[in-house]
Every structure is written in structure tokens, then in C-alpha cells.
Amino acid sequence: MIKITLPDNSVREYSKGITGAEIASSISPRLAKEVLSVTVNGEIWDINRPIEEDSSVRLHKFEDNEGKHAFWHSSAHLMAEAIEQLFPGTKFGIGPAIENGFYYDVDPGETVTITELDLPLIEKRMKELAALSQPFLREPVSREEALRIFNEKGDSYKTELISELEDGTITLYRSGEFTDLCRGPHLPDSGSIKAIKVLSVAGAYWRGDEKRKMMTRIYGITFPKQKMLDEYLEMLEEAKKRDHRKLGRELELFTFSQKVGMGLPLWLPKGAELRQRLIDFMTAELKRRGYSMVSTPHIGNVDLYKTSGHYEKYGADSFQPLKTPQEGEEFMLKPMNCPHHCEIFNATPHSYKDLPVRMAEFGTVYRYEQHGELHGLTRVRSFTQDDAHHFCEPDQMKEEFKSIIDLVQWVFNSLNFNEYTAQISLRDPANKEKYIGNDENWDKAEKAIIEAASEKGLETVIVKGEAAFYGPKLDFMVRDAIGRKWQLGTIQVDYNLPERFDLHYIGRDNQKHQPVMLHRAIFGSLERFVAVLIESTAGKFPLWLAPEQVVILPISEKFHDYAKKVSNFLNNYDIRTLKDERNEKIGKKIRDNELKKIPYLLIIGEKEAEAGTVSVRRQGEGDRGVMELEEFARFIKDEITRETA
RNA sequence: GCCGAUGUAGCUCAGGGGUAGAGCACUUCCUUGGUAAGGAAGAGGUCAUGGGUUCAAUUCCCAUCAUCGGCUCCA
Numbered sequence: 209m210i211k212i213t214l215p216d217n218s219v220r221e222y223s224k225g226i227t228g229a230e231i232a233s234s235i236s237p238r239l240a241k242e243v244l245s246v247t248v249n250g251e252i253w254d255i256n257r258p259i260e261e262d263s264s265v266r267l268h269k270f271e272d273n274e275g276k277h278a279f280w281h282s283s284a285h286l287m288a289e290a291i292e293q294l295f296p297g298t299k300f301g302i303g304p305a306i307e308n309g310f311y312y313d314v315d316p317g318e319t320v321t322i323t324e325l326d327l328p329l330i331e332k333r334m335k336e337l338a339a340l341s342q343p344f345l346r347e348p349v350s351r352e353e354a355l356r357i358f359n360e361k362g363d364s365y366k367t368e369l370i371s372e373l374e375d376g377t378i379t380l381y382r383s384g385e386f387t388d389l390c391r392g393p394h395l396p397d398s399g400s401i402k403a404i405k406v407l408s409v410a411g412a413y414w415r416g417d418e419k420r421k422m423m424t425r426i427y428g429i430t431f432p433k434q435k436m437l438d439e440y441l442e443m444l445e446e447a448k449k450r451d452h453r454k455l456g457r458e459l460e461l462f463t464f465s466q467k468v469g470m471g472l473p474l475w476l477p478k479g480a481e482l483r484q485r486l487i488d489f490m491t492a493e494l495k496r497r498g499y500s501m502v503s504t505p506h507i508g509n510v511d512l513y514k515t516s517g518h519y520e521k522y523g524a525d526s527f528q529p530l531k532t533p534q535e536g537e538e539f540m541l542k543p544m545n546c547p548h549h550c551e552i553f554n555a556t557p558h559s560y561k562d563l564p565v566r567m568a569e570f571g572t573v574y575r576y577e578q579h580g581e582l583h584g585l586t587r588v589r590s591f592t593q594d595d596a597h598h599f600c601e602p603d604q605m606k607e608e609f610k611s612i613i614d615l616v617q618w619v620f621n622s623l624n625f626n627e628y629t630a631q632i633s634l635r636d637p638a639n640k641e642k643y644i645g646n647d648e649n650w651d652k653a654e655k656a657i658i659e660a661a662s663e664k665g666l667e668t669v670i671v672k673g674e675a676a677f678y679g680p681k682l683d684f685m686v687r688d689a690i691g692r693k694w695q696l697g698t699i700q701v702d703y704n705l706p707e708r709f710d711l712h713y714i715g716r717d718n719q720k721h722q723p724v725m726l727h728r729a730i731f732g733s734l735e736r737f738v739a740v741l742i743e744s745t746a747g748k749f750p751l752w753l754a755p756e757q758v759v760i761l762p763i764s765e766k767f768h769d770y771a772k773k774v775s776n777f778l779n780n781y782d783i784r785t786l787k788d789e790r791n792e793k794i795g796k797k798i799r800d801n802e803l804k805k806i807p808y809l810l811i812i813g814e815k816e817a818e819a820g821t822v823s824v825r826r827q828g829e830g831d832r833g834v835m836e837l838e839e840f841a842r843f844i845k846d847e848i849t850r851e852t853a
Numbered sequence: 854g855c856c857g858a859u860g861u862a863g864c865u866c867a868g869g870g871g872u873a874g875a876g877c878a879c880u881u882c883c884u885u886g887g888u889a890a891g892g893a894a895g896a897g898g899u900c901a902u903g904g905g906u907u908c909a910a911u912u913c914c915c916a917u918c919a920u921c922g923g924c925u926c927c928a
Contacts, residue, residue, distance in 0.1 A: 311923095323857065324922095410923030411856025418925045422856050425923065453921095457864080466901090466919060518928055525926080544928050578854055578926065579919090587927085676928080695927095727928090764885040791885080799889035813887060823888080831888060 213264040228255035229396065232267050242269040244400075245278035245393045252278070254346055254393040270432050280305035282344055282383075282395040283334075283430040287406065288312050289386035290333035291426070295320055300388070301365045301414055301423050308440075308691060309429030313412050315365070315421065322424050324409055330426070331406040341399030342384040346392060351375040354389060365414065403437035404430045452688070452742035453584040459747050459805065461738070461755075462585065471582040471589035473735055478755035483592075483734050485753055487570055489852070490594055490619070490730065497615060499568040499596060504548035506572060510538040515708055516547040527576050545571035545595045546702070546727060550709040553599055553723075558713035563723060564600035564608055570734070571595045585739035586694055592734045598726040599711065602652060605724050609660035609682070609699060612728050616684055616697045617664065619730050622852060625744065628686045628696070630666050632657055635680065636673030643677050645703030653701040653724075654680050678704035684732075688743050696732040696740065701725075747805045748827065752848045759786040759806045760822075761797045763813035770817040774810065774837065781841045802827055808844070 209221045212231060222231065228246030232239045232255070246255050247266040252274055259265070268275035284303035287310070291298055295316045303312030316322055349357075351370060357380070358366040366389050370378065381390045383398060395401075405428060412425035431437045448454070456462045461479030468474060475483055491501065510529050513519035522543065529538035542548065549567050558565065572592045581587055598608045620628060634654050635643055643650065657680055661668045668682070675681060679701035685693050702725040705711070712720040731737035741749070751757055758778060762771040771787050778785045786806070788797045794811060801809050809825040815834075816822055822840055824832040835843065 321857075408922060409857060412924045413855075416925070418855065422924075424856075427923085464920095470919070513928095516928085522928060526928095546928080573928090575927075580854065580856095580924080581926070582920095678928090700928095761888090763887055766885070793884095793886050793891060794888065795886090796890055797888095802889060809888085811888060815887085825888065 210259065211262040212259070213262075215266050222259075224260055225258040227258055228253060228265065228267060231265060235267075239267065239269075243267045244270060244275035244395060247274060252393050254278075254344070254396070256396050257346065257393075277305045278393050278395055279401070279432070280310040280430065281390075281393075282398065283401055283404070283428065284310040284312050285344065285381065285383055285386060285388055285390070285394070286334050286337055286398050286401060286404075286430075287330060287426065287428055288314070288388060289337055289384055290330050291316075291322075292386055294326070294329060294333055295322065297362075299363050299365055302369075303388070309407065309427060311425050311427045313365075313414070313423040313425045315423050322409055322426065327406040327409065327426070331404055331428075334401075334404050334406070334428075337384060338398045338401040338404065340384065341397045343397040344394035345382045346394070347380045347382060349378055349380055351378055354378050354380065357387065358389065400432050401430050402432055403434040404428065405437055405441065447691075450743045450746045451584075452586075452739040455742050455747040456585065456739075459742075459755075461742070469589070470579070471577060471587070473585055473588055473590065479738070481755050482749070482753055483738060486731065486734060486737070487594075489622075491570075493615070493618070494566075494568050494596070497566075497611065499566040502549065502552055502567050502569050504542075504545060504552070504569060504571060506542055506574070507539040508542050508548060510540055512547045512551070513540055513543075516550070516705060517708055518543065518547070525576060527574055541574035542571070543573055543575050545569055545573065545593065546597060546705060546725075547709070549595075549597045550705050550711060550725075553597075553711055554709060558599075558723075560601060560713055560715045560721070563713060564598050564604050565723075566596060566598050568594070568596035585735040586688065588733075588735055591736070593729050594731045594734065596728050598728065599706075599713075599723040600726070601713075601715075601721070602649070602724050605653060605701070605726070606656040606660050608726055609656055610664055612699050612726070613660060613664040613666055613682070616699075616730050617666070620684075623741065624750070625686070627744070628684050630661065630668045631674070631683045631685060632661060632668045632670045633674035633676075633681045633683065634670060634672050635675050639673070643675065644707075645679065649703055649724075650680070653703075657682055657699075657701070676700060676702075678702050686740050686744075688740060694732075694736060694740065696737060697730045698728065698732065700727040702727055748807075749805075750851045751807050751844070752851045754805075754807050755784070756786050756804075756806045757784045757844065758808045758810060759788055759801045759804075760810045760812060761788050761794060761801065763794050763811065765789075765791070767812050767814070767817050770812055774812060774822060777837055778841060778844075781845065783841065783844050798825070810840070 210224050212220050212222055229240065229243060232243040243255055245268045246253050248259055248263050270276055270279055281304065284305065288300055288303055291314055297317055299315040301313035301315065304310065351373065354370045355367055358370060370389060379390060379392060381388055381392060381394055407427045407429060410425045411422045414420040414423050429440065431440065459478065460476050461482065462476055463474050465474060507530065510519060513523065526543055527541045529540050531538055552567060553565060570592050572590060574590050577587055577589055600608050635650060661682060681698060681700035683695050684697035685695050687693055706722045706725050711723055713723055715721040760771045760774050762768055768789055771789065775785050775787055788801060790797065798809060805827055807827050809827065811823040811825060821834045821836055823834050824840060826832050
């Protein structure tokens with residue numbers, strides 16, 4: 209007998225060789241039906257793999273990530289089997305489960321291309337194969353044996369992978385006619401894969417290396433129930449409606465022009481106002497928090513970037529320097545603000561008593577992004593950072609970090625942004641020579657970040673090896689409507705620039721000392737932030753940010769005079785007001801202005817004109833009843849105060 | 854930059870070797886209306902751009918550009 213410890217710390221005795229599936233059925237028949245994978249002593253296993261010793265065990269259903277993982281991983285094998293049958297001779301790369309579904313990278317050979325038209329065929333074959341309920345059979349093999357099998361198949365990608373694996377750890381999984389190199393775990397059989405959608409096809413470099421072969425990546429998703437797939441597809445459709453590129457056009461916020469150039473956003477009046485309001489909001493808070501605003505030009509001498517080191521590292525992949533009539537004089541469009549800010553720091557002498565210096569700028573920068581990478585407002589070639597740099601003494605670093613985390617939390621809370629994650633990026637301890645700055649400083653900085661985050665109650669993920677070469681960092685990430693991850697705010701420690709720009713301050717000992725420099729952005733860039741804001745609000749901005757707050761809808765021409773009076777009245781309260789005086793019926797005006805997502809609609813007719821009132825309607829919520837003019841103005845002001853408090 | 858797809862009116866899209874069509878938006882007229890689409894008429898397009906095939910190309914072919922889905926990169 210062996211002892212099995214369950215997550216609730218209860219211990220049950222089973223005979224040696226018991227499987228996860230059998231444990232599940234000993235607990236409940238329902239669990240037995242739903243269990244997909246099992247964690248045994250921290251390792252995820254198939255549910256039909258015998259457990260030979262005392263273990264702690266966790267059973268996973270589809271609702272758990274571990275369960276989904278097995279489900280989708282098996283689905284990837286199913287898809288590969290379908291592809292192998294439909295496109296004989298296809299070579300296979302990797303086919304993992306991902307956050308939403310799975311993909312498989314395949315190479316169908318030089319003469320064959322798999323296009324969107326083939327996806328329904330693959331899907332159909334997958335459904336046929338799933339219906340066969342083929343078991344996924346685990347088979348440990350020697351490396352030699354594995355190489356022989358995949359050499360025979362001509363699967364060169366697989367043999368490349370195998371040759372990097374340690375002998376004795378290699379397993380194959382067989383399902384139907386398909387055999388794959390795979391660590392597992394898998395479902396017992398394909399029968400539980402009831403709902404299948406092959407989603408899309410894309411190119412992907414083998415092992416993510418652009419020098420290597422471009423493979424065909426096919427994405428799919430599956431569910432145990434058709435209803436779940438329907439809901440997922442519906443959710444995707446809904447998400448598309450929130451796409452900031454679509455809403456940006458519909459709400460007349462921004463546009464792009466081929467003539468101006470790709471990736472160069474043009475802010476339309478309503479978008480520009482929204483953007484400005486964010487700037488004003490942030491500026492007011494920065495002043496309260498001891499920042500000084502600075503302003504620097506859009507270009508800088510090439511020598512500036514040679515000093516900073518950016519020219520050497522990124523110069524070739526940047527917009528190329530501008531020349532002037534003067535021989536040998538070259539300027540670069542600024543790709544970041546920090547070198548300029550360093551020179552501002554250098555412009556005046558500093559005592560330790562002045563530190564920390566906090567220097568902020570809404571600085572527009574220009575980066576040459578590759579064509580294929582441009583994406584709406586989230587990836588552009590010209591954008592405005594809410595950039596700032598803190599210059600402080602080493603001992604002040606942690607406090608500065610905390611103050612910045614506090615600011616991020618304050619801003620995100622003010623905007624009802626709850627769905628963000630924070631990632632701390634540290635050095636790769638195995639590759640310390642990749643980084644500049646000494647060990648002691650790095651240790652100090654990494655410790656300061658971790659402690660600051662924990663003291664601010666910020667939940668973080670720590671990733672080793674993701675730090676910049678010049679220092680560790682803390683990034684704030686959010687997801688867009690389709691679930692893609694974007695970085696917004698960032699806090700980075702920099703040991704490079706203070707050194708290169710020879711920044712210093714006079715310490716208590718009357719000696720020169722080098723300050724620590726922190727880079728930070730809260731919005732990240734206004735462009736990306738607005739994009740994320742559009743998608744998270746579906747274009748229904750909070751009242752204080754809405755380009756138009758109130759629209760007045762007179763029932764007929766007879767009430768245009770009263771509409772003007774209402775409009776003037778609200779304007780005196782700085783409430784952004786529009787009138788819809790088109791010759792249309794009130795139902796039509798309501799519909800059109802609801803679709804424009806203007807927060808408040810005021811309907812005025814005979815009753816209102818006589819009584820000096822307005823009939824209030826909240827976007828998306830309907831009739832709110834009649835209010836006195838002043839009452840309404842106060843009501844609006846209160847809402848704004850609540851939002852920005 | 855790479856793989857695949859797409860490009861027709863301001864927007865969403867249909868069409869197709871013989872110089873273009875719908876709905877919405879727009880303009881004018883009728884209607885002056887009470888909480889999500891009143892009616893009529895009209896205007897609007899070198900069918901992304903440049904080549905080629907053809908008696909004839911917006912349609913077929915090639916290239917370029919842009920957009921979309923990914924990959925790579927991201928100070």
C-alpha cells in the first residue's frame with residue numbers, strides 16, 4: 209500500500225500502482241469523468257500512469273490550467289495527426305498548448321502551402337479522429353530509439369529536438385497513426401474532445417529564430433462541450449467590437465494616413481482632447497508628488513547617443529541620422545528622452561540635499577519598428593511617453609521605487625484599471641557578464657525592487673534573465689481585447705547612463721558621488737494607453753475623460769432656443785456639451801447619440817422648456833427622469849469629482 | 854524584414870473581361886415628432902498604385918504599397 213496525500217492534506221491509502229483516474233473515481237464518479245491530468249509530487253502526469261510510491265497528488269479538471277493544458281496538448285496531437293493524413297510528408301516542429309488553445313508548427317514541404325482554405329478540412333478530419341476515441345499511449349524510449357524513429361520519418365525538426373534531450377528522459381506518445389516526441393501529459397483518449405475549431409494559420413520561424421526556416425503555424429482551440437466553444441467564439445466576436453482601431457475610427461479619435469506614413473498616428477480633435485486630458489491629469493499629480501516638468505527637443509546630436517551607448521546598440525535599426533548643410537553634423541530623431549534628461553541634470557550642480565531629483569516630460573519619441581510589427585496605436589513609430597527620471601542616492605532607491613509603485617497604483621485605480629500584472633525582471637545569474645555595473649549595485653537594486661513591491665502590496669511575478677543590460681526593472685502589463693499582452697508602465701534601474709554621462713552630486717563627505725538613475729513611465733505611451741483604455745471601456749469613457757459629456761436633443765425645431773439656453777448654461781459649468789439639431793425624430797437622435805457613446809443625453813421638449821428642466825438619459829442605461837438645470841449640472845460635477853477623487 | 858490573407862463610395866460589404874452596386878453616413882425637400890432607425894429625391898468611385906496579357910482589364914498575370922492574423926525585434 210502507498211499513502212496518497214490530497215490537496216486538503218487528507219491522506220488515503222491505495223495499492224501500489226494506483227492511477228490518477230482510479231483515485232478520482234474513488235472520490236466521486238463525477239470527478240472521475242472530468243479529471244484530465246494529475247500532479248504527482250509537483251510533476252504533471254497522465255491520469256492513467258501508475259503511481260508507485262507515497263505521493264502528494266492533485267487532480268485537474270478542464271477548469272484548472274493543468275487540465276486545460278493536457279486537453280489542448282492532446283488536441284494539438286490530434287491536429288497533427290489530421291495534418292499528417294491530409295498533407296503526407298509534413299514535418300512537425302513543436303505543438304504546445306497555449307493560453308487559449310494550442311498550435312502546431314508544421315513544414316508541409318516546399319511545394320505545398322497550407323492556407324485558410326485548408327483549415328475547415330483539418331477541422332473536419334480532427335472531428336472524425338476525435339470520434340474514434342483513440343488512446344494516447346505513453347512510451348519511454350532511449351534517445352537512440354527516438355532518433356531512429358524520427359529519422360525514419362524524415363522528421364528533421366524532431367531529431368534536432370531529441371539530440372538536445374538527455375537520454376533516459378525521452379517519451380513518445382502514440383495516438384492512432386501519429387507518434388510524437390512529447391513530455392506529456394495527455395488525456396487518456398481523444399474521445400473527450402467534443403468541440404473543435406481550427407482558428408488561423410500564420411508563419412513562425414523555427415525556434416523563433418529569423419535566420420531559420422519559416423514554418424506554418426496553425427492555431428486551434430477545443431473544448432469538452434460544444435457550448436463552451438460557442439461561448440468562446442462569441443467572446444472573440446465581442447472582443448473584436450472593442451478593438452481600438454475600429455472604435456478609434458467610429459468615435460473619431462485618431463487615424464492613420466499613408467501619405468503621412470505608416471505607424472504615425474494622427475490625433476483627431478476628439479482624440480487629441482482625450483489625450484490632453486490624460487496629460488493634464490497626470491501633470492497635476494506629478495506636481496503634487498514632487499516632479500519638475502522639463503521639455504526637450506525632438507532631435508539630438510548623434511554624439512549624444514554615442515555617449516549614451518544607444519547609437520552603437522540600436523543605431524543601425526533606427527531612423528537614420530538627419531544631415532544638415534554643415535559637413536559632418538548629424539542629428540537623430542530621439543528614440544528616448546533619457547540622454548536629454550541626463551544633460552539637464554548635468555546643467556546644474558547637485559548636492560545630496562537636492563536628491564532625489566524627479567524630472568518628467570511628455571516626450572515624443574521616434575522608433576523604427578519593422579513594417580509587420582505595426583499595430584494600431586499599440587505599436588507605432590512615433591509616440592509620446594509620460595517619461596520621468598529619478599536621480600537619487602543609492603540608499604534612496606527603495607523609497608523612490610515605492611513612490612513610483614504608489615503612483616502607478618493611484619493612476620490605475622483612478623482609471624478603474626484592475627486587470628494588470630506586474631513583472632520583476634532580474635539578471636540571469638548564470639550570465640552575469642551580459643550586464644554592466646557591479647554585483648554589489650545589482651544586488652542592491654534587485655533587493656530594493658523586490659522589497660518595494662512587497663511593501664506596497666503589489667503582486668508580482670519574478671523572472672530571471674529578463675532584466676535590461678543596464679539594470680533590473682519592474683513592468684506593468686495589461687491585456688487588450690483579444691488577450692494580447694502589452695507593457696504599459698515600467699520602472700527601470702539604470703547604472704549605465706550615470707556612468708556614461710558622468711553624472712554626479714556632492715555628498716555629505718564633500719566628495720563627488722554618482723547618483724542612481726531610475727527610468728519610469730506610468731501610461732508607458734499615451735498612444736498605447738489610449739488604445740488599452742478604449743478596449744477596456746469599449747469606448748464608454750468615464751465622464752471626466754469623455755470627449756463629449758452631454759448631448760442635447762430637442763424634440764423639434766421649436767425648442768432650439770431652449771436647447772441653446774441649456775447648452776450655454778452647461779458650458780458655464782465647463783461641461784462639454786453638444787446639440788443635435790438635425791431634422792430627425794427623437795428616437796433617431798437617441799439611437800445615433802447612444803451609438804456615439806456620449807455619456808448623457810438630454811431630451812428637451814415642451815414640458816422641459818416650460819419648466820426649465822431637462823429629461824436625462826444615461827448612455828446604455830436609459831431614462832433617468834427629469835432634473836432642474838442646476839440639479840443636473842451639480843449631478844454631472846459630482847460624478848466627475850467621484851471619478852477623479 | 855518573414856509566412857499567409859486582404860485592398861471596390863466616408864463606413865460595412867456585394868459584384869465581375871465589355872468603363873460599377875447595396876445598406877448606413879452625407880445634401881435637399883416633405884414631415885415638427887416624446888426615449889434606440891419617418892418618407893422621398895440627390896450627390897458621391899481613375900474599383901490601392903505601376904506594369905503586362907487582350908480589340909477591350911476594376912475583373913486575369915506580375916511587381917510595389919498599405920492593411921489584417923502571426924513570427925522576429927522592441928532603448
